[in-house]
Amino acid sequence: MTSSRHTRQRQIVSARTMLIVQAIFLGGLLIAWLTTTSSDRRILAAAALSRPYPLDAFPRTDTAAVVTPLYDQPDLVTDQQLAAVLKKLIPRFSRSHLRPNLIEHALRTWGGQVTFLNPDAISGPKMVEFLTDSARHLESWDGKAKPLLEDTPEGIHVRFGEDSASSVHHDHALAALTEAAIPLSSNVFTARRALQLKHVLAEALRDFRLDEGETEWSSLSFALWLSPDGIPQWHNGAGRNITFDMLVERLVRNHKRMGVCQGTHRIYTLMALLRMNEQHQGSLLSPESVAIAEKWLLDVRDLVAASQFPDGSWNPGWCYGAEYQLHIDPTEKISKRVIATGHHLEWMSIAPKKFHIPADQIQKAAQWLLTNVQNTPPSEIDQNYTFYSHVAKALAMWRKTSPAEFWTTYRQNHPAAETFDTPASTPTPAATAH
């Protein structure tokens, strides 16, 4: 009897024991939390709340860095020649069913401040408004399209790759706004909320995936926004740590034929990354990544030098170097050459000389472009506006200026510069989606 009671007493869990165990339990959890790194705490919070990993890096400055052109070569393109090209690239689009892709290219070329005197032309602020105000976008599409800007719980997602009313490439709209020097504090209106451009950038940093199809525009935007603050890495919404070194690896890993615009935007973005890294005292890239990028770009230089057509142009086969002739398609449209040639001159305008092909080859390429633009009717240029916009920007940059800056000055002495003989035409979607 006594033994049974004694056993029973041993089985009873005393209040003190209960409290001690609770203290150990809660203390253990607390110590574990306190010894967890801030990054891991974010992972825990994200997992507990079923939310994306919160953003841990964001620019403090309101304006993005600028990759400035390095050369002013009037022998390559004269003022008159440049003016003639720019005049053909003034954005005179129909306001109805206006495709974001067109505006993004025009904005990237002309910037957000330019004001055209011709009422048919869309000035910079209007272009910015179209991309940042859902009401303007929907107005153009008679309210029959899905909004370009989509609300997410944490920011704004720019719809892409779905239809003509959406952007074509992931983060292309952001890159266009970034290159057009639009500040992060600029208003952005979705169908429901008034936010700012910083919410677009935040969403882009969060939803970026290293292995998605196109990383050129995202990488360029991130470099321009994060490099001024020397931020070399961040975590995306899945909690993956993304560094600019990884972006370099990603941009150089594919076959050179792959990527947006025949692979040429990969070159531009890599060159911009190197320039930003140099501009900000190597804070963006490790020396190993710089070496990898430089080696790849030198390789590109050699391929480009070996693949130029006798007339000065390049075709999509530029990445095969001297074997480019094996990749000539007799049915190929001339616009394909405009893409390759315009884009190659564009990236070379921001590249140090060691990445240049011989000067006479650059000269021949510029001449080919000038002749092509001169001989191409305005209606055809309008049909291929996105391709030709790179030509305009490239030629302006070889004069160490921007189209807007040059045009504004030029127009002062040429009052009739924005007078056109022909009305504006509407580009077709097939020809402009690149």
Next chain:
Amino acid sequence: MSATLAPPSSSTGPVADASAAAAHASPTAASDASTPATASGPLALQAGTAVLIAASCLVFSSLAAGRLWHTDLWDHLNYGKHLLQTRSSVVTEPLLPLAAGIRMVNIPWLAQLSMKLTETSVGLAGLQLLSALCGSLAVFLVAHKAARISRSTLAGLFAAVIFFAVNRHELQVIRPQLAGLVCYCITLVWALGSQTHSIRHWVGFVAMFALWANLHGSFAMGLIVLAAAVTGRAVDVFLRSRCIAVTLGDHRLHRNLLLLQLCSVAVLLNPNGLLVYPEIFAVSGNANTASMFEWQPLTLRLAHGQIAAAVLAAAVVCLRFSPRPVRCTEVLIFAGTGLLAAWSARMLNWWAPAAAVLVARHLTAVLRPQLDRLRFRLPGRPSLAWTTLSLTLIALSFAVSPLGAQLRTGTPPSASATLSRETPIATARFLREQKNLPAGIAWIPAEWAGFIMNQTQLSLPSMVNLHVHLIPEEVWSDYLRINAGSADWVNLLDEYGINLVVIDKRAQALLLKRMRDSSDWQSLYEDRQAAVLTRRKPL
């Protein structure tokens, strides 16, 4: 059974059940009592225990003679090697370039380190021994518990056979999970047994869970078993007392709950701290695992699915006719792990021991009258002779194991005798001997990636390995498309800058055919099992 308002005493557990059953059994039953050794000293074993040790030795010999599996074992060894080299825990995935920057909560780091140290010190035969030790120990624990609660050695043998038959597939694959299985079986036999709470149990369980969380993610299954013990106890008490106050005041319920709390906080003693909890769900819920054969639902098309179905049918019949009472805890564990196994075949690993104990216990109870008629009874008295016999069997099992043979002869067994036939030994040797392999990521079948990376000293980075939850979804999806010989294989290989492809001729026949038809690729090596192709012009 009459209802009572009094809480069930601690003697109403399985020990009491067993006593009650034993009282019904005739003295001639084919059983022995697993009572503590007394007269012959603490080292004396009963004949029944010796029989179960003999059965476990058979399992040990069978597992030790098994070849090392060619799949994720090598990934674990690679991570173990990395841990040894860096002497620090990983934060992001360290071996796969395409998984760079992805947070790696490497729960089984201690198992990986132990495996690598074993391989380094005694060779591959040491890994076979480790695997066999874990597998046979798990079988012994389950068999011993079944025998103990049934008071029948035959029940122990039933349990061993059922466990081995259902789980043979998992027992043969050497991975940290085997260490987790041993811990799980210890927890399970406690939960299905008397659920005693001595100081030894408190300290032992807390220490084991702390260790377990560094060996394998299956510590979560242990916590589930403890939670089932809490819930099961509460339900059992309530069903008897029909009183919530009595249920809430039950002392064993309190102790079970405290043990669950202590064990759940003990697992935080690991390099990743709290992250081990979300990691469990991150792995099982990862989209990539849906394409893994072993993570798919258990079906009757699989051999182990058919065996599991037979065991399930036997369990239903046994439970229908068994005179023994059924405890809620065993039902919860049996049903819970069964549902998990139906969800994912890999979870069969945790159902098998629970099913083995349950079926053995109730099958023995159903067959008790027939067994009694056999009038066969093992000696019940503990004896040092049985201990000696058991130790001899264990020593013999070790002696005939590959490691035993290696120690006797001084010669390690050859790779071809140790590794599974699917292991690309010759291909790996060829790649290891090459001095000028093209740079960049190589496409290697995920099942071979670990072995080839291991044999080439991690100098040949693979697109993927079998830690699929660490691989970006896009990459894994593209890997699968290449693996299937998709028509866009050229674009996919170009996309990742892949210059070298290793092909399993049996699994990637279409890809091999397409690559042979391409003028951009050339054959570098080929044997009956594999082919290696490289780009004529590397990217």
